[in-house]
Amino acid sequence: MNTYPFPKSYRLIRSAEFRKVYNEGKTVRSKAFQLFYLMGEENKPARLGITVTRSYGKAVQRNRVKRLIREAFRRAHSCLKFGYQMVINVRSQAEGLTQKEVSSELENLFSKAGLNRSAD
Numbered sequence: 231m232n233t234y235p236f237p238k239s240y241r242l243i244r245s246a247e248f249r250k251v252y253n254e255g256k257t258v259r260s261k262a263f264q265l266f267y268l269m270g271e272e273n274k275p276a277r278l279g280i281t282v283t284r285s286y287g288k289a290v291q292r293n294r295v296k297r298l299i300r301e302a303f304r305r306a307h308s309c310l311k312f313g314y315q316m317v318i319n320v321r322s323q324a325e326g327l328t329q330k331e332v333s334s335e336l337e338n339l340f341s342k343a344g345l346n347r348s349a350d
Contacts, residue, residue: 236300236303236304239274239275239277240275240276240277240278240303240307241277241278241279242277242278242279242315242316242317243279247277247279247315248279248281248317250268250315251266251267251268251279251315251316251317252266252317254268255267255268255315255317256268256343258339258342258343259339260335260338260339260342261321261323261335262320262321262323262324262327262331262332262335263299263318263319263320263321263324263335263336263339264318264319264321265316265317265318265319265336265339265340265343266316266317266318266319267314267315267316267317267343267345268314268315268316269313269314269315270313270314270315271313272312272313273312273313274312274313275307275312276307276310276311276312276313276314276315276316276345277314277315277316278299278300278303278316278317278318279315279316279317279318280296280299280300280317280318280320281317281318281319281320282295282296282319282320283320285322286320286322286324286325287325291325292320295320295324295325295327295332296320298327298329298332299318299320299332299336301329301332301333302329302332302333302336302337303336305333306333306336306337306340309340309346309347310340310345310346310347311345311346311347314345316345318336318339
């Protein structure tokens, strides 16, 4: 069952890491999400941070959308270029999306940003 792990090495944890991606990175948007991305160290795996504001909903809704995003990222991680740091901001239009829709939105964002390995 641990085919798509999500260890700490795949996560952005510190607020300084988030700020660096926000300040120095590029951005692409979809209906439900905004993706900020920045090239980090080339030999490290792609890393992800997720932000959901309190205005999105109660904790249950915020945690659900974060779980859906993490799952979609886990599945797409093997196809992403090494070294990128990403932050996904959840927009209010993400409410009620299914796992399949979240995966589709993120795959579109990754390809728009040129983060897929096949985009070389």
